[in-house]
Amino acid sequence: MASTDYTRRPSAAAETSALAMRLHKLWETAPGLYGFLASVDHKEIGLRYIVTAFAFLLVCGVEALVFRLQLSWSNLHLLTPEQYDQLFTMHGMTMIFLYAGPVLSGFSNYLWPLLLGARDMALPRLNALSYWIYVCAGVVLYSGFAVGFGPDVGWFNYVPLAARAYNDGPNIDLYALGMILLGISTTVGSINFVVTFLRMRAPGMTIARVPILIWGTLTASAANIFAIPAVSLAFLLLWMDRNLATHFFDATGGGSAMLWQHLFWMFGHPWVYAIVLPAMGMVSDGLPVFCRRPLVGYSVVALATVATMVLGFGVWVHHMFATGLPGVSLGFFSAASIIIALPSAVGVFAWLATIWTGKPVFTTPFLFFASFIILFTIGGVSGYMTGSVPVDWQLTDTYFVVAHLHYVLIGINVFPVVGATYFWFPKFFGRMMDERLGRWNFWTMFIGFNLGFFPMHISGLMGMPRRIYTYGEGMGWDWVNLVTTAGSFVFGIGVLIFIWNVVKSLKAGAPAGDNPWDAPTLEWATTSPPPPYNFAVVPTVASRHPLWEDRLGTVEHSVIGTGAVLEHGREALGTTPLDAEPNIILKMPGDTLVPVFLAAAMTVLTVGLALVNWLVVALGVLLVGGVLLAWLWPDPALGETAEVRHD
């Protein structure tokens, strides 16, 4: 491609079909296997993220059902204690790391550029890299389990149980290294979201006009940037303790097991918010559409999102109340944990007020979004209870905590995600999901979930500890566990109905127009599914609800369908961070294999470390360096080098 000029005045015009065809040629991903591996289109990457995350959700659901059978009555021996330990560890790890975070990355990847009126994410190749490393990390994390050596000391992997002296197999090493790999994936993805927020918003989309989903993912991503190094470091130090005889966590050699807990939870608690805030954002944007009015309290909801995260960095010790820390520390962290109820309540009351003052339309997405409010409240109250130190001392390591974390994770992540699938499926595929199956789907999941998880509060209060593989018949826990198991299977059937609905609707769903729900935001202004370039001309935004301006009586009007035309190669408009005024024309990369190669090279390095084979490690380092050099080599087509004068 020829060099660009240093500056240009973009032409402004109305969208035409000739322009659309030219752009389609420029932005289309190549067909076939090459295109699959080389695509940098945020929509393809987003969908892959969602599909992969759902696959992991199914795997972790099956794991859960297997050990729920084991627990359904006293003294069962379906599983050995060792198998049970591996299953619950893999279940927790999969749910929290391989499903809950990535599925939200998937939705955000797909939706962000559309919500922002942009052509792609700011760093499309980094986006592809993030996905491929995620896949590689998933393979590494499951490789031990596949050959019978899964990690088996719980997803938070406490030392000394995770130390070499007590766990002498490849399982913990694979867990440690896989988590470091996954951390890199999440970090580069998070950087991409933050930069996209700062640079890629359509002209006029000031920070007070972005949808709440943007706030949710932005906040989570910013937190990830600061929090993930803690856990990556903890896992690396653990790997060194296990393989190079260092003394970080080994108390007999002068190290500290508590250091592990601190590093893990300094990451762990912000991560909990990172896997719920974007989901809350999806509800904040989706629910009002079915209430036929804007969200009540946009500004306070956005601020509450950020405040939750800021406070979330100061509460990690509430996972460690029972470790014998000084009272003043417990008091501080207890107070901080309880205060988080405030920003959470802001969200709850904003959603309730939106339903109360709106005209609710009881569609399937509405049912999922509205039920999320109930489940979030229940999970919030049980969290509030365990935020109090004396109550926590009574309840810690019991099923009460298991109930709490599932109300939070399934209630605030899975329910909104399924609702969001019903909501955005028409945009993804141009077809509606089946509404009748949707009702069945919702009620099966909702009843199954509450039947399965509410009794865990009771078994916890009855003193049943978590992570035991069976219990004696005299404990009085049989019936409550049987109900839990039955509920979990009903929930599983609900998930199957959901998958059936997706498969069926992909083939035979009713055709959806551009905006089947009559929703207000920019993603509904383009076709369903959107073209590879998203918007033929750059829209100009004048309000929070560009497609509802007439009925809301907005003074200024957004302009969609007429605007800057960028068609000198793949181009996108960069805007200023706060006011979103155009300040650059960005050259965007096309299909490239470099991200998938880099992910593969990093996996070679990881395998070398897992085998403690320095030759393979050296090979991995060389490969990573080589691919990075190729990636970063200044490219005239991307406007990265001095230009030869044309005149």
Next chain:
Amino acid sequence: MTEQLEKLPVGAMDTRASGWWAMIFTVFTEASLFAYLLFSYYYLAVQPHVPGTFPEGGPPPLGIAAVNTAILLTSSVTVGWAQLGIEHNNKWRLVAGLGAGAVLGLIFLVIQWFEWGDRPFGLSSTPYSSLYFVITGFHMAHVVIGVLMLLVLTFWSWRGLFNSRRFAHIHIGALYWHFVDAVWIAVFFTFYITPLLGLKS
């Protein structure tokens, strides 16, 4: 859009390039990594130890490390000088400044290597020794990456790939290098100064 659009820069232009913003947040996450490393140091420092094992063999000697710190910080000055050079379209100043930065970084690495050899303990002797090698090792790894980056940038600059309009790569690489230098100050202060201030067993 009815109003006339303004003339805009095209491509990877100065600090408007997306890569520049990505590097800012890469630096944030790397800085957090060092914060957690140093947190681990201080956390273990205040645990009970056998007297004289934290720091192992007493506070490390300050002299050569102070000189090395000065060398590393000087490299940031030469790289900054190179950055200003290319903004004024001075290619040779760019090449010289980046090259000098890489050479100073290499000297720092060589001196650090001898520092490592002088330590009377190994990686697995005590918690202190583990912390010492891992944290300074992490920093050295960053310096190695930074030196490689500077060498590649020097090569590209010598090939004439940049001018006063196109120098995003230079500023992005330099930002990383300045970070690597700045974070050394925190590492240096932790290992060489705090024991003198009384943080020892």
